[in-house]
Structure formats: structure tokens, C-alpha cells
Amino acid sequence: MLAGSTLIVIIVAALIWRSFSSTPPTDKPLGRNIRIWIYGLGLVFPMSVLAALLIYALVVGERLLPHLDDEVVRVNAIAEQWRWQFTYTDRPEYVSEGVLHIPAGRPVDVAITTRDVIHSFWVPRLAGKLDAIPGHVNVLRIEASAPGLYHGQSAEFSGKGYTGHTFIVQAHSAADWARFLAGEPM
Amino acid sequence: MRDLLRILIAPLIWLAAFSAVYALQGFGCAAGLNEAIFVGMSFLRAMLILAWVLTIATLVGIFYWLERTAPRLPWTSAISRITACVAMVAAIWSLFPVTFTSICN
Amino acid sequence: MNALKRHRLLTRIWASDSGWKRCFTTVSHTDLGRMFLGMAFFYFAVGGVLAMLIRAQLASPDAAFMGPDIYNQVFTMHGTMMMFLFAIPAFEGLAVYLLPKMLGARDLAFPRLTAYGFWCYTFGGFMMLTSMLVGLAPDGGWFMYPPLTGPAASPGVNTDVWLLGVTFVEISAICAAVELCVSILKFRAPGMSLDKMPIFVWYALVTALMILTAFPPLILGSILLELERAIGLPFFDAALGGDSLLWQHLFWLFGHPEVYIIFLPAAGLISTIIPVMSRTSLLGHGWVVASVVALAFLSFGLWVHHMFATGIPHMGVAFFSAASTLVAVPTAVQVFAWIGTMWHGRPQLQMPMLYILGFFATFVIGGLTGVMLAIVPFDWQAHDTAFVTAHLHYVLFGGFVFPVLAGLYYYAPLVTGRRRFFRIGEYAFGLVFIGFHGTFFAMHWVGLLGQRRRIYTYDADTGWELINLISSIGGFVLAIGLAMVLLDLALNAIVAIRGKRNPWRSGTLEWSMMLPPSAYNFASLPRVTSREPLADIPDLPTRLARGEGYLAVPRDGRREMLTVSTTHAHPESLVVYPGNTALPILMAAVTGSFFLSLLFKIYWFTPFAVLAVAALAWRWVWGLGSQTDEEDQEIGFGETVPHAMQTDRSQGWWGSVFLMVADATLFGSLIFGYAFLWTIAPNWPPPQWLAFSVWEPLIGVAGAAVAIIAARQTPRPMQRRSGTTTGMPHLLPTWQSLLGLSALAAAFIGLLLRTPLPTEHAYGAVLCVISAFGLFHALLAILMLVFLVFRIRRGFISSRRRSEVEIVKLWINYAALIGVVCLVLILSPVLFT
Ligand code: HEM
């Protein structure tokens, strides 16, 4: 995408550059000009590029949707000014604050909501962001390929404490995840 | 004024139809129409596709009407022809997702 | 009469007051356009200073310069000022200043309204500026999402300042838009049919129509949020059946078109300047007009792309990303039409052209990053990072500030009548260009590295330090560059020597007048036969000054102008403008007292402010018109036209129509909100529905019908006993209409009294607002009818002088229609529950 954009910028720049040194107007018929500039460059060119991009994006977007899956782990993220709480379907009474535990290598559905204003759940290395909206629950599918710590943050302005409104996602190996669910100290 | 309306009418219909289809999708999901089945696809999708086809048909109709009747200024017909085409392309382009994307999630 | 004598006479008629009074009583579009532009650039400077504060804070990690309290106010006010107090008013200023000159007119359709708009803008702006100086500025970000801006999370006055201040300022946008629509369609030089209008006029027309349809959702949103904050109607409170997403829909229904409202006038300047600077005409003129129209419509179908992260279903996302990619096409058509024009002609690298090149470089990049953001998987990553901030500035600065600077250099000779002497401008351009790209290219990059927007500081180990420093340095270079531009323009305006007429050799009418322009613009109105009249008739200015045009003879000391038919621009009627007056500033001050009473929660005062506004409005219209019939007037070329007040479709009628477009859009947004809450919001159904009763629909609909039917009877001339008629119309139908509308109003009062507790659930709250909306319109129409009764009694109306009757009829029909729809909206769902 970056390369393509750069190319377009260069082409446009070249066209403008040439226009300052091109031949005088008299010998260029207007009809042909319209065909080149309006139909060709103005309509056909952007429409074909955009159509390709759009279809690609929609197909990818469709694939990113959380589809039904038995293997999926369910957790809840509850945002608040300015902290995050996480609860786990597989380990009911437990609540963690500021750290979300997930198994590595398995899809996880995070059900996101908020107790006060709008926040947004975003772990840049795991998935795109999704908002926490009062009265609504949004489900985001994430998956960590390897165990480790991943940085997460709220990405919707929420007032004074917004800058520090961050959290951590801890992805566990299968064995550690079993121990976590059993309630053993980690 | 009538000439101006000839220029605006087709895109206006696109905008209304686009909003209506989006509203239909929202209401349909809220009313659970997505679960009902109609000839092998969800009832809601069938309705959305119908709405899409109707939109395009209306715009084609408008296009022909614009071609067949004369504006007060000849110049207007060139412009209204373009805007009518824009509306048709926009209808096809912006609503084609009714055919395949998942509707309610 | 020779040219000099005509000049003297016209100047005496058209001149604004002299001395200190001038600024307060002027209604001249030339004065007001300059005042608008001056004020807009003042706010550009203030917003720029705020931007410098932001960049100073972000220049280094862990900066202690500002805390989050102040920082939040600073970036919110930066965004708000740039969008509402700079960009939109700058367009209004440009259009107010230029349009009559381009159209070959002597002023806009409603000179006093221009002034009123200006003063609303000024007072509203000062309100917000003051809040900043005392540290109580809005701090919720420029799009003010509730519940962060709701009563619980933001109890302070800061948010109210935004909601009330912006709404106050928006009055000026709506006024200007109504005025521009009517001026463009009706106040052109005779012969300037739609196809012969200068290209900038098309852009202005489309922009004005967009303002009329884009601002109402925001105004509605502001009203609803203010109601929630002030008296607890829970529109956005999920616990009580509201939904904060409703605000996002309303805001972005405004917010996305807003971007194009800002861009289109700038594009209009480019379409105007490039052909002149390239010694040719615009390539694909018709295509450009069509693509402007297309762009306007498409831009209304994109609003949800700002809400991709709120968890809407994939099909919704797909619709809006498809529409968002499509909107790039008409933009591309224009960009290539411009480049094609340059190829076709011989472009010359003058100052305006330099800024246009700056525009190309910046805007194309902004457009491409915009396409990237429309691609959903990418947007999920970049949403709310510095990447978005960078994109936004490439589009807004590239798409607005660069072209406007080009426009300033292009039109400076017109405004001042002087030519450039000092050559600081070229250096200034270099600094602006380098500074801009330094600042914001870096911000793309740091955004991709994960820096969120709106954070007041960041840690030292993020790896963003150097990039932010570069960005801040760029910001200061940019600021110095902009200061130099100002210096250049000011110096040249004051010191430089007189320039010649039409220095760029343009073909459009604004260059065929004296420089700097006289108070009356054209000594006689040109008769237009092509798109570039000045190119066809090089001595047009002298001919007009000699009186070889319409309305060449000043009459009775009146400010005269013609209206024309919309399509072909045949002369239709003669308009007499009102003179200089302080009424607009007074009206704006009283309007301001209404907003202040809400801001300071002095609610007992609010009704008085409303009454005062109504009283002044009465005074405003009372001063127009005449008590005797007038014969058709000579306008030159042997043609005669009736006086505007003796026609069915006066400028007031047209203004009403466009005002109704805005009002109906507001109503449509309200219906949307009702449906949205009903289907999407959590915590529905409400604890209690409204009980159905047949009385309200019966009385209301019958009243509406009576009002409409009776109104059709005016102005039926009064019958004398002898069987002949007098000029004065019969009063009976007016009384009947009045009765009908009162019944309609009563129905709404009944509903208001019966709605289930509006503070306990959004359902009741919405019903209240809909009833109040219906009631307001009924009362407005009643007020107009009462006015009409007085006018008839005092002899201002006759069967010939009927324009006011037509206007009142229009409003009666509209109020009745709105009333019936309101009743259906409120009562029909109740039948099914
Ligand atoms: C004069 C040069 C300018 C500079 C250096 C500048 C700088 C900035 C910066 C650094 C931010 C980000 C604040 C943050 O996220 O923490 C920002 C936000 C913004 N700027 Fe500018 N800006 C400039 C001109 C403009 C112009 C001309 C406009 C509009 C016409 C504009 C509109 C905005 C808006 C709407 C925001 C978003 C505010 C928000 O997040 O609520 N800026 N600007």
C-alpha cells in the first residue's frame, strides 16, 4: 500500500512538473484531452485501484470476524476511568485488574464493555481496536501466537487519566494456562 | 430551478436509498429477521438484495427519464447525465456488500 | 449623466456610515466579507498559538509544561477553533465578499442577515475565547463524545460552553448558507444562466446547500446533549434508554460532510485560479460541476466510517467503506481536470500558483492516506493514533489553508487595488511548505509506531522522542512562515503602489469593477452573454461605469437590485435593499443573551430573551414594504419588471424555502434519533408508554387542515357593498388559519403535559422534544399570522402587494405539515404497543 501510494504521488508530481514545460496549447485538441485526463486518469484509474483495494479489504474483514469455534476462550474486559478489569468464563470468581491472562495459540473472544464513559480496547500486536460503549457489549477476537507480554491501551479519549489508561495482556503456554485456571499462583 | 433539480435528483435518490438500506439492515437485525430463512438465504439478506435491485432499477428509470425529456438549458442535460451515472455507479458500488458480507455481526 | 456623477450618486446611496459607526451599522457585503475574513484569520492565529502549545508539550517525553487538565482544553479548543471559528467563517467571508462581485450583483440577497450572521459568529467566538482565558474551556475533544461530556463525567461548565457557543456560531453558518443559495439563484446579472455562472459560484452553491443539510444534525445533537445536561433528559444515558452512539451518529452526519464543506470552497478557488494562471479555460468544466455535486452527495453517505471501532456489523462497515473509497473518484476527476488544464495552457509560476503546487503535494498525500483509512483492517490499527491527526491535517491544511492562501494572493489586488512590491511571500511559502511537511509527515510515522492522539505526554523509552522533536521543530518553522505571510500581505496592502485593473487578465466579472471595489460594485449591471464576459468585452468596466447596463439610473436614493429567473436569468423583479442599521448587532446581542442565560443557568431570564428576539424580528420585517402599490419599473434596455413585493416569489419566499430545507433536515435527524433509540439503545422498552387518546390527533389534524385551507383564501380582496373590490384583503381567512394553528398548538401542549416522565426514560424525553418541535412551529406560524393581520390593517398588503402573504402561507403549510408528522410519530407507535 505504501509503495503504491508513493508511486501515485510520484506520477502526479511528474505530471505537474511536465505541465510547466509542455508544448503550447494550440496543437492539442480539447476532446482528446478530456478523454485522457477525465476519463482515463480521473475515472478509470482510481476506480480500478479502489475496486481492487475494497474487495481485498472486505474479504479480509469478513475473515477476521469472530466465527463460531469450540476452541475459543471467553474473557470479559470491563473498562472504567481509568482502569481495566478482566473476568474469565472458565474461572468464574476471579477478577484481574490491569492484566489480562490468555492462552497462547488459541483464539480468545474478549467481551468488552464499560462502566462509565467510552473507552477502547486495543492491543496493537494482537488485533485492531474495539470500543467499550456503555450499555453495549462488543466482542473482539484476539490470538497471541507465542507466550509473552503484550502492551494494551485504551484508544478512545476519556478525560484526565487517558494517557495512563493502559493494561497488559499476558499470554500463557498451555501448561501455564491450565495452572492459571486451576487458581494456582503464577 | 427545474434544471437544478434534474441535476440533483439521481444522487438524491441514491442517498435516500443508501440510508434506507442501512436502516433496513439495522432494523432487520434488531427484529431478528436474519434468522428467518427464505429460499436458502436469510430472509433479511433477500430483502436487502431486493432493495438493492430496486434502487438500481429506479436509477435506471431516472436515467431514461432524463434522457427522454428536455431541460430548459441544453447544458443541463450533459451534467444531469453525469450525475445520474454517478448515482447508478454509487448504488451498485456502495450496496454490493448486501450480496456476501455477514449481516448482523 | 456621466460616469463620475453616477459614481457620486451611487456612492451616496450605497456607502456605509462613516467613522466609528461604520463597523456596527454596515450591511455591505464588501465590508462584512472583510470583517468575516479578518475575524476568521484572528481565530486561525489563536488556533495556531494553541497548536504551538501542543507541539511544545509533545516535543520532549515526560514534559512538565502542561498537565492533562490544561492540555485537554488546549487541543479541544485548537480543533474547535480551527473547524468552527476559522474554516467555516473563512468560507463565509470569501463567499460574502466575492459572490456578488462574481455574479454581477450589487449585494447579497439579505444584507442585514449577513451582518446578523457576522455578529453571531463574533459574539459566539468571544464566548468561547473568554472561557479559554478563564480556564473553563471545553475539554472533551472536538467531537465531544458523551458520556464523557455528559452531566456525570463533566459536571463543569466547560462542555456547556462548547454546546452553546458552537450552536451560537452555527447560526451564522445557516444564515450565510440561506443567503448564498438565494443570492446565487436569484441575484445574478441578467443573462447569466446556470451554464454561464463562474465555476467558483457552483462550488459555493453546493457548499451552501451542504451547510443547510449537514449542520442541522449537529445542532440537534447539541440541543439534546444540552437538555440532558441541563434538565436531565437522558438521550445519551444507556441506563435510561438512551445511547451514546446516537451522538456519534449525529455528530458524524455533520462531521464528515463538514470536511467537504471546508474543502469545496478551496477547490473552487483552485478551479478559478488555475485556468487564469495558465491562460486557458478549465478543462472539462461540466465534469467539474458534476463531480462537485457528486462529491457533495457521496460525502453524506460516509459518516459511519468514523465509527468503525464501535462494533457495528460487518455489512454496515462494508457499505461505508465502499462509499468512502468511491468519494475519492470525483476528487480525482477534479485533480486531473486541474492538471489537465495546466497541460493545456501555459502555467505561470506566480505567488498563487506556488500555493497551488503546495496544495497538490499535500492534498494528494492526504487523499491517499484517507483511502488507506477507509480500508477497514488498516483503520482498526490506525484509528485514534497520530496517523489520523496527520491525515486530517494533510487534508485540512493541504485542502484548505494552501488554496486559501493562494486565493488571498490572487484576490489581494482586488481587495486593496495595489500590487505586490515586497517579495517576502516566496520565502514565506518555502517555510510554510517545509514546516508543514516536517510537522505532519513525522506524525504519520509516530502514529504507525503506536502513539495515540490526545495523550498529553509519553515515556522516554518509547522510541518516539526524536520524531516528536522533528515534528515540533517543523511546527515552529510553519508558524514563522505563516507569520511572514501575514507580514507580506499587510505590508503590501499598506505600502505598495496602485496596481492596474485586472492584473491576472481574468475573464470574470469580479475584475470588471473599480479597484478597490466601490460600495455599489457595479455602476450598472452587466448583461452577460458568456462565461467570461470580461474576456469577450475588454472595455466592459468602462462601459458599465458609463451606464451601459441595467439599473444605470439611481432612483429615489434607493438601493436597487434585480432578481432573475433561476435557470435563464431573465430579469424578474426589482428589489430595494434596506439601508445601514444597527438592528443586526442588536439582534445578535439579544440572541447572545439567550445563550448566556442558558450557560449561566439563569433560566428565568430565557423566556424574556426569546420574547426580545421575537420583538426584534418583528421590527426587522416591519420596516420593509410599502403602503402604496407601485407601477412596474424601468430597468434599462427597454425592459420593465414588477417590484419584488408585488410578486408571489420574493426573495423572502426563497429564503424561507432554504431555511425550511435546514429545518426539515433537523426534523429528519430527530426522527432518525427516535428510530435509532427505539431499535438499538439498551434498556428498552420504557417502563411506561404514552396512553393513546383520540383527542390530540383529532384536534391537531383538524386544526392543521383548517389552517391550510383557510390560508389558501388570502389575499382574497375585500368586497365593497357596491360589488367593487378594495385593494385591502379580507381578514377572515387569516383569523381562521389562526384558529386552526391554535388548535394544533393546543394538541401539542396536551401531549407535553401527558408524556410519561421525560427524565426517567429516553422515550419520554424524545416525545417531549418532538411535541416541543411541533409546538414551536405552530407558534412561529401563529406569530407570523398575527404579524400579517397587523400588516393588512396598516395597509401594507394589497392584492398586488402580496409577497408577504405568500411567505406566511408557506410557513403555515410547513408548520401544519410538520405538526401532522409529529402527531403521527408520537401516536401511531402507541397503537401497536
Ligand atoms: C497551524 C498549524 C497546525 C498545527 C501545528 C497543528 C497541530 C495539531 C496537533 C499536534 C494536533 C494533535 C493534538 C493531539 O492529538 O494531542 C492537532 C489536532 C487537531 N487539529 Fe491541528 N494543527 C494546525 C492547523 C490546523 C488546522 C488549519 C486545522 C483545521 C482547519 C486543524 C484542525 C485540527 C483538529 C480538528 C484536531 C483534532 C483535535 C482533537 O483531537 O479534538 N489544525 N493539531
Ligand SMILES: [Cu+2]
Ligand atoms: Cu469522514
Ligand SMILES: [Cu+2]
Ligand atoms: Cu479523511
